[in-house]
Amino acid sequence: MVARQAAKAVRTAVAALPVDELPEVRLRPPDGSDGEFLAELHASVADDEWDGYDDPPEDQLDGASFGGGAAIVERPDGTRVGSVSWIQVPHGPNRRSLAWCIGITIHPLHRGQHLAASAQRALADDLFSRSDANRVEAETDAGNLAERHALERGGFTEDGVARGANWRRGEWHDMVIYSRLRSDRDADASPE
Numbered sequence: 001m002v003a004r005q006a007a008k009a010v011r012t013a014v015a016a017l018p019v020d021e022l023p024e025v026r027l028r029p030p031d032g033s034d035g036e037f038l039a040e041l042h043a044s045v046a047d048d049e050w051d052g053y054d055d056p057p058e059d060q061l062d063g064a065s066f067g068g069g070a071a072i073v074e075r076p077d078g079t080r081v082g083s084v085s086w087i088q089v090p091h092g093p094n095r096r097s098l099a100w101c102i103g104i105t106i107h108p109l110h111r112g113q114h115l116a117a118s119a120q121r122a123l124a125d126d127l128f129s130r131s132d133a134n135r136v137e138a139e140t141d142a143g144n145l146a147e148r149h150a151l152e153r154g155g156f157t158e159d160g161v162a163r164g165a166n167w168r169r170g171e172w173h174d175m176v177i178y179s180r181l182r183s184d185r186d187a188d189a190s191p192e
């Protein structure tokens with residue numbers, strides 16, 4: 001099977017937004033009250049062009065398969081707007097080379113308000129404070145312009161393309177890799 005190639009068109013990255021221009025979000029562990037919201041959220045991406053997977057249940061993996069986790073994204077008033085997840089990915093045979101790879105879904109009713117940018121930045125900073133990892137990464141289909149914008153607005157930098165990395169809906173897809181490093185967080189925290 002030939003991988004679907006990443007978009008060849010030259011695309012200019014958008015600038016990161018300062019944290020005080022991002023909407024405030026809170027990340028909290030899911031609890032028993034979130035079942036209906038999470039079911040609705042998952043149903044909203046079941047047929048999504050970029051985030052819908054049709055593998056049988058036994059071939060679907062969750063964060064628990066990789067030493068990761070998940071959180072509800074909510075506004076300060078407690079309105080649930082989406083969820084984030086994270087897993088560990090190795091970049092060498094040693095513990096210090098473990099990075100975090102994150103994922104996100106924002107409920108369709110709440111998109112386009114920079115909530116994904118804010119939540120992904122908050123999650124990266126939270127993972128830096130809770131672990132000694134140097135790198136938080138995210139990968140998305142080259143065509144997923146909303147997610148690419150959201151990552152860039154949230155202070156992630158494009159690293160490159162992982163060819164034929166993602167099996168989705170009967171095809172291999174090229175994925176664009178983004179990262180935020182601990183030094184990016186530190187630089188943002190202490191502007192000149």
Ligand SMILES: CC(C)(COP(=O)(O)OP(=O)(O)OC[C@H]1O[C@@H](n2cnc3c(N)ncnc32)[C@H](O)[C@@H]1OP(=O)(O)O)[C@@H](O)C(=O)NCCC(=O)NCCS
Pocket residue numbers: 014045048050051103104105106107110111112113114115116117118139140141144145146147149150153
């Ligand atoms: C991707 C997703 C998380 C973005 O959430 P969001 O809260 O709407 O994102 P943000 O508001 O932070 O940023 C979206 C940016 O993309 C832009 N955008 C949205 N749709 C777009 C489109 N179709 N084409 C180009 N740009 C688009 C917005 O204008 C905004 O950019 P801006 O800052 O330049 O205005 C959300 O659309 C979603 O949950 N999609 C389904 C799941 C998914 O794809 N998850 C990622 C899988 S890797």
